[in-house]
């Protein structure tokens with residue numbers, strides 16, 4: 099039998115934790131595509147693929163891979179889809195994959211808030227599990243500088259709403275996004291917002307200016323040492339009661355992982371050793387990730 103796999107159109111992105119998931123690309127690109135720090139979909143015109151095509155693809159793929167248990171829906175902010183359409187996709191996935199454990203996707207705060215608690219609960223009942231939410235920074239100044247079309251408060255509200263409906267939020271922050279100008283406020287406000295959100299999952303990536311983005315003139319890239327120092331200060335300020343933390347993306351100078359609250363002292367101790375060593379570049383950005 100010829101195995102049918104879903105149709106993919108490049109570029110296709112997914113979080114590192116979704117490496118083993120089956121992916122359905124239900125829309126192409128990003129419905130916002132405005133953030134100055136993000137080059138993911140800059141060359142892609144956003145559009146939602148036809149519903150019948152997606153429903154057929156789900157059923158066909160299931161006949162080849164019926165035992166898949168983890169599904170990821172791409173591309174960016176799939177929560178932006180109208181509720182009814184998203185609901186039908188989740189229903190079809192539940193019907194087609196008997197071993198299904200979870201469906202995960204990227205979600206922006208405004209798209210979460212556009213759904214009612216009842217709708218979010220209905221999606222959770224269809225095994226929608228983890229929403230990947232890019233906070234990037236808790237600072238309104240930094241979000242405005244990089245044209246992220248969200249406010250710290252909308253993001254706090256969205257994560258709280260989703261988690262009150264039993265959905266897990268995996269929140270991402272970007273070290274160095276404030277540059278030198280907004281460094282202190284980026285750290286302080288990111289800590290404040292995360293402490294209010296209490297996300298179940300948290301990851302810190304380092305902001306790397308990739309060639310196809312246009313950061314504003316006031317932005318100046320922090321050094322490798324400063325990026326690790328930011329991570330230290332953010333972790334030191336966090337008072338999280340039940341969060342799994344990861345900073346193991348290839349953009350990070352060193353991989354770090356732990357759980358809050360129990361793992362906080364060990365993570366700080368590890369970073370302290372690193373900061374006191376001579377391993378980190380103090381004047382430049384240091385080693386670039388493999389994809390640059």
Ligand code: SF4
Pocket residue numbers: 128129130131132133136137138139174175206232
């Ligand atoms: S950060 Fe997210 S919302 Fe902003 S342009 Fe990139 S994919 Fe779109």
